[in-house]
Amino acid sequence: MAKTYDYLLKLLLIGDSGVGKTSILFRFSEDAFNISFISTIGIDFKIRTIDLDGKKVKLQIWDTAGQERFRTITTAYYRGSMGIMLVYDVTNEKSFENIKNWIRNIEENASADVEKMILGNKCDLDSKRQVSKERGEQLAIEYQIKFVETSAKDSLNVEYAFFTLARDIKAKMEKKQEASNPTPRSGAHQLRANEQQRKPTSWLSRCNLL
Amino acid sequence: MSAILNSLRNLAGSSRANSAGDPGAKFGITPGEEGSGEGGYAEWLHAMRLVARLPAGVPQHFRRKDLHRTGCSLFCGTEGRENQAMLRRVLLAYARWNKDVGYCQGFNMLAAIILEVMEKSESDSLKVMVYLVEAVLPEGYFADDLRGLSADMAAFRDLLRLRLPRLAHHMDHLQRISDGGGVEPPLPDVFTMQWFLTLYATWLPRDSLLRVWDLVLLDGNEVLLLTALAIWDLLQDRILSARSADEFYSCMGGGAGAIWDAGDALVARVVAFGSAPELPRLRSLHRYRVTPPAPPSVPSHPPLQSAVSQSTHT
Numbered sequence: 001m002a003k004t005y006d007y008l009l010k011l012l013l014i015g016d017s018g019v020g021k022t023s024i025l026f027r028f029s030e031d032a033f034n035i036s037f038i039s040t041i042g043i044d045f046k047i048r049t050i051d052l053d054g055k056k057v058k059l060q061i062w063d064t065a066g067q068e069r070f071r072t073i074t075t076a077y078y079r080g081s082m083g084i085m086l087v088y089d090v091t092n093e094k095s096f097e098n099i100k101n102w103i104r105n106i107e108e109n110a111s112a113d114v115e116k117m118i119l120g121n122k123c124d125l126d127s128k129r130q131v132s133k134e135r136g137e138q139l140a141i142e143y144q145i146k147f148v149e150t151s152a153k154d155s156l157n158v159e160y161a162f163f164t165l166a167r168d169i170k171a172k173m174e175k176k177q178e179a180s181n182p183t184p185r186s187g188a189h190q191l192r193a194n195e196q197q198r199k200p201t202s203w204l205s206r207c208n209l210l
Numbered sequence: 211m212s213a214i215l216n217s218l219r220n221l222a223g224s225s226r227a228n229s230a231g232d233p234g235a236k237f238g239i240t241p242g243e244e245g246s247g248e249g250g251y252a253e254w255l256h257a258m259r260l261v262a263r264l265p266a267g268v269p270q271h272f273r274r275k276d277l278h279r280t281g282c283s284l285f286c287g288t289e290g291r292e293n294q295a296m297l298r299r300v301l302l303a304y305a306r307w308n309k310d311v312g313y314c315q316g317f318n319m320l321a322a323i324i325l326e327v328m329e330k331s332e333s334d335s336l337k338v339m340v341y342l343v344e345a346v347l348p349e350g351y352f353a354d355d356l357r358g359l360s361a362d363m364a365a366f367r368d369l370l371r372l373r374l375p376r377l378a379h380h381m382d383h384l385q386r387i388s389d390g391g392g393v394e395p396p397l398p399d400v401f402t403m404q405w406f407l408t409l410y411a412t413w414l415p416r417d418s419l420l421r422v423w424d425l426v427l428l429d430g431n432e433v434l435l436l437t438a439l440a441i442w443d444l445l446q447d448r449i450l451s452a453r454s455a456d457e458f459y460s461c462m463g464g465g466a467g468a469i470w471d472a473g474d475a476l477v478a479r480v481v482a483f484g485s486a487p488e489l490p491r492l493r494s495l496h497r498y499r500v501t502p503p504a505p506p507s508v509p510s511h512p513p514l515q516s517a518v519s520q521s522t523h524t
Contacts, residue, residue: 008389008456017315041316041412042403047460060459067315072355073403080393111393 005049005058009169010080014102015087016095017066020121023152024087025063028162033153040065043074057166078109083165087119091128103143116145117165123149259428263481267421296332297321303336314352319411347431363402365492366435372488373439377446388455397458402438410437415470421477432486440479441469
């Protein structure tokens with residue numbers, strides 16, 4: 001089977017229970033929204049291949065259960081992630097406050113150079129809003145992380161969020177690739193088994209140029 | 211289908227007069243018709259175990275008509291809202307009954323199926339839920355940091371290595387060669403976690419699902435792991451052709467469809483695996499590894515009836 005993509009990116013969605021992680025992913029992978037509440041059991045994933053600046057980029061997106069008791073099990077999926085979306089619910093103050101805890105979780109469990117993005121979801125529910133857009137932006141500035149308000153229901157900024165995160169990761173990978181490999185390789189379908197035996201500390205040095 | 215749940219329903223002391231099965235039959239879904247006392251029950255249990263392992267499961271006349279419904283579940287459509295409130299009450303009642311476990315994501319799947327089988331009797335559903343979580347499933351499956359579940363996931367990986375060595379070796383290999391190495395979680399985990407937590411509710415069509423539940427209730431929780439073995443076994447060819455962890459995950463989408471379509475063939479495979487005598491050893495090994503054994507504690511449950519009545523007043 002020939003490789004059908006140029007890059008494989010692994011993304012992870014985290015945040016409190018009920019903020020809409022699964023709905024965001026469902027919107028992105030199936031372009032649909034389902035009002036019924038089916039909570040994520042442990043961990044799940046979806047795959048979508050996108051076209052990014054002329055490259056086929058395969059996204060393997062991991063969705064996690066927000067409930068505290070799943071924390072130990074889900075953190076095993078942090079380490080291999082190249083990008084993490086931190087999701088809160090703009091109608092739920094507590095979920096916003098907990099973003100700091102989720103960031104601490106990333107610092108403890110993910111690779112140091114993981115790309116991050118904060119998503120304030122359910123921005124269509126303006127009458128129930130508890131967290132202003134400005135506060136979201138302020139938090140993002142504080143942590144130097146990109147931020148966007150989304151609505152999985154109205155399909156607002158969901159594509160934008162995934163494409164932005166994917167583009168940032170891809171740019172970082174290409175930069176790293178150039179730095180370590182001044183002579184540009186064409187094709188770049190050269191990942192060999194022996195290259196994989198290194199134990200790098202970051203995902204950048206094991207980036208998937210497949 | 212799900213004769214065992216039906217008999218549990220009868221045992222739960224439902225006030226509704228409802229005799230499932232042929233009243234003239236010598237052997238029915240209710241224990242006690244084979245003779246009195248413990249011996250009679252043991253005989254009945256033995257017979258039920260044999261029957262549940264038959265290629266078609268328990269005989270047609272044991273089955274409840276309303277369970278043949280396919281497609282839309284109880285919890286969508288016009289009646290859906292009312293039924294969802296019912297579901298919430300059962301879950302709340304369980305959370306009150308066992309505060310240590312409380313509500314665990316995934317419980318809604320279990321409770322929905324139980325409610326459907328128990329013909330929407332909330333108090334009977336609660337009893338079955340309590341029985342399932344506290345008497346049938348291993349300790350600590352849903353509580354705290356899910357250590358019982360984590361131990362079972364690890365024990366299962368060992369069982370897979372013993373029973374389906376070629377497949378297990380391949381999955382281990384794909385995990386190892388995954389980018390960078392050492393960062394890819396064990397490949398079966400994402401699936402086994404969901405299977406064990408929902409007792410296959412999201413992966414099997416209703417008929418096969420209830421047959422697996424019958425086996426779990428009759429033969430014990432090792433059936434959960436035998437079912438996982440059967441699924442991986444059926445997907446073996448597909449997985450062996452994957453050359454990376456990414457290809458493995460990609461091919462599992464089609465794998466889920468294949469399992470859904472397998473139906474009775476899957477249950478037959480579960481039965482063919484028989485038993486897993488090595489399981490208690492593997493489980494205790496991993497349970498110990500995951501967390502040191504806690505001192506025995508006396509469970510402090512409120513009376514079941516009070517949990518039920520609290521739930522109905524919510």
